[in-house]
Amino acid sequence: MARQQGYACYALSFRYGQRHSVELAAAEQLARVLGAVEHRTITIDLRAFGGSALTSDIAVPKGEGSASEAGAIPITYVPARNTVFLSFALAWAEVLAAQAIFIGVNALDYSGYPDCRPDYIAAYQQMANLATRAGVEGQPLTIETPLIDLTKAQIIQRGVALGVPYALTVSCYDPDPTGYPCGACDACRLRAKGFAEAGIADPRLG
Amino acid sequence: MARQQGYACYALSFRYGQRHSVELAAAEQLARVLGAVEHRTITIDLRAFGGSALTSDIAVPKGEGSASEAGAIPITYVPARNTVFLSFALAWAEVLAAQAIFIGVNALDYSGYPDCRPDYIAAYQQMANLATRAGVEGQPLTIETPLIDLTKAQIIQRGVALGVPYALTVSCYDPDPTGYPCGACDACRLRAKGFAEAGIADPRLG
Numbered sequence: 001m002a003r004q005q006g007y008a009c010y011a012l013s014f015r016y017g018q019r020h021s022v023e024l025a026a027a028e029q030l031a032r033v034l035g036a037v038e039h040r041t042i043t044i045d046l047r048a049f050g051g052s053a054l055t056s057d058i059a060v061p062k063g064e065g066s067a068s069e070a071g072a073i074p075i076t077y078v079p080a081r082n083t084v085f086l087s088f089a090l091a092w093a094e095v096l097a098a099q100a101i102f103i104g105v106n107a108l109d110y111s112g113y114p115d116c117r118p119d120y121i122a123a124y125q126q127m128a129n130l131a132t133r134a135g136v137e138g139q140p141l142t143i144e145t146p147l148i149d150l151t152k153a154q155i156i157q158r159g160v161a162l163g164v165p166y167a168l169t170v171s172c173y174d175p176d177p178t179g180y181p182c183g184a185c186d187a188c189r190l191r192a193k194g195f196a197e198a199g200i201a202d203p204r205l206g
Numbered sequence: 207m208a209r210q211q212g213y214a215c216y217a218l219s220f221r222y223g224q225r226h227s228v229e230l231a232a233a234e235q236l237a238r239v240l241g242a243v244e245h246r247t248i249t250i251d252l253r254a255f256g257g258s259a260l261t262s263d264i265a266v267p268k269g270e271g272s273a274s275e276a277g278a279i280p281i282t283y284v285p286a287r288n289t290v291f292l293s294f295a296l297a298w299a300e301v302l303a304a305q306a307i308f309i310g311v312n313a314l315d316y317s318g319y320p321d322c323r324p325d326y327i328a329a330y331q332q333m334a335n336l337a338t339r340a341g342v343e344g345q346p347l348t349i350e351t352p353l354i355d356l357t358k359a360q361i362i363q364r365g366v367a368l369g370v371p372y373a374l375t376v377s378c379y380d381p382d383p384t385g386y387p388c389g390a391c392d393a394c395r396l397r398a399k400g401f402a403e404a405g406i407a408d409p410r411l412g
Binding site for chain 2: 044094132
């Protein structure tokens, strides 16, 4: 979506102690396929602080009734994760003199994650423009969240219209060693629901 | 100052690609001497993005007329550094259920650094309370900056009154291999001015 808007894209991924690196390999491949100018993977150790199923030994919840669908903050929430990610993006954005930072947060299905909400993003943008040389010198940047208000079905439809190779994408929190999705975690179930509602077969499962 | 206010302190330092590790050894020693419950040093690679004399091969400015005294943003400014530091502190604070994050920024002498200003800190606090579980659940944390409005002389005086062992502290951007301060960089000159105005001899130079 950023490419369609004419941006030259510098893609950023994080090795932050997540359980698997399948998503990092996929991010690198997708950045290349979709024409990013550059892709960097930064290693940070959020595992040092603990507190989440995604970075500790707490089990990933499977099946119906997981916390994220009940409105509470789910156990898979990583403390301050998006704040840490956006802060590294802000450092690179400042060096690049970038006009915008795009982040794929989605408020609708994941309303339990505090750092995916529009109010949070607005507050981050305001802080960012007080934090940086560009902001101080009158060239503010924006935090862009083109997916924030879309349903998963709408995201699938927009992606298909733009030619996104969904066969290369990874959503699963807990894939098998070959990278095949578990089919049972929150992320798998929301992805399956999105494809079903969009009336499209998921090429990842083909 | 946090200990005096009754806080149990968890101290956090960063190995972020700075030119020397003398300040990290000093931070560890000071945390122990001053009674921190725990001290952690997190390794992050801000060097990957470049853009500052503190983390790249650009020379550290020495002597009179350095940028930080002329009101402009100095070359020693590291892109989004305090934002990255505070974001890691926020992650740990959330795991600890901490009530406050203390940061020693000082707006007066270093007015050239955008991420040392009160407006920035206020915006960060607002963002932090929208980002986190605690903020969402009605237990907001505060970002405390007890040094922000003090002159260097006032900081020295407050520290001496509290028994801070200044002989163990490091300010220099560019010490010699033994850790002895260069005496010529911005940080050395501002420290010397602070001790002189406070009428106190710097025990680090003894």
